[in-house]
Amino acid sequence: MDRAQKADLVTELKGVFDKTGLVVVSHYSGLTVAEMTALRVQMHGVGAQFRVTKNRLTKLALEGTKCESISHLFTGPTAIAYSDDPVAAAKVSIEFAKKNEKLIVLGGVMGETELDANGVKALASLPSLDELRAKILGVLNAPATKVAGVLQAPAGQLARVFAAYGNSEAA
Known part of the structure; x- marks a missing residue:
């Protein structure tokens, strides 16, 4: 060298x-x-x-x-x-x-x-930097998934009530 x-x-x-x-x-x-x-x-x-x-x-x-x-x-x-x-x-x-x-x-x-x-x-x-990023994304995504589930639940219940009401009138 x-x-x-x-x-x-x-x-x-x-x-x-x-x-x-x-x-x-x-x-x-x-x-x-x-x-x-x-x-x-x-x-x-x-x-x-x-x-x-x-x-x-x-x-x-x-x-x-x-x-x-x-x-x-x-x-x-x-x-x-x-x-x-x-x-x-x-x-x-x-x-x-x-x-x-x-x-x-x-x-x-x-x-x-x-x-x-x-x-x-x-x-x-x-944990490595990539593992930490994945954990943070998991924590951030979890509440959004729960909020979407809660918002969809009443709509699903309403749909079932209307379906039951419609079925009872048809009979």
């Missing part, structure tokens, strides 16, 4: 650290190519990214960003998972780490808040 490529990588990582909602740092030592590919596919499926990083360049990219507090995590074979959704990257990282002990979640940062490994696990237990 030449100097220009390194500068581009630092700039790109600085943008990632400035714009994303969550960054999860982990060690990946011992993962096979197939396992790394499977992890990347899972991350991509929820709108997150997983990337192996160069520690020295990552520390340079962290300087002056809101994520600067996690620079001490970048020792050894590190990778970052990041997403705009504050839960997606954490959820996939923790689920994958449960199935494969070679991926070790070290910590991360959400906004300006540094998280340790337990903080990332707690974050992963929360």
Whole structure:
């Protein structure tokens, strides 16, 4: 990697650290190519990214960003998972780490808040942004459905009364 490529990588990582909602740092030592590919596919499926990083360049990219507090995590074979959704990257990282002990979640940062490994696990237990949106829509739709049912009930009762009255006169 030449100097220009390194500068581009630092700039790109600085943008990632400035714009994303969550960054999860982990060690990946011992993962096979197939396992790394499977992890990347899972991350991509929820709108997150997983990337192996160069520690020295990552520390340079962290300087002056809101994520600067996690620079001490970048020792050894590190990778970052990041997403705009504050839960997606954490959820996939923790689920994958449960199935494969070679991926070790070290910590991360959400906004300006540094998280340790337990903080990332707690974050992963929360519902994702899409799940929360679905729950809110369900709550909003429930009253409308109930109102429509209540409004239709008297009309149905009136129709039955008129039908019964009509049947009694015909007889």
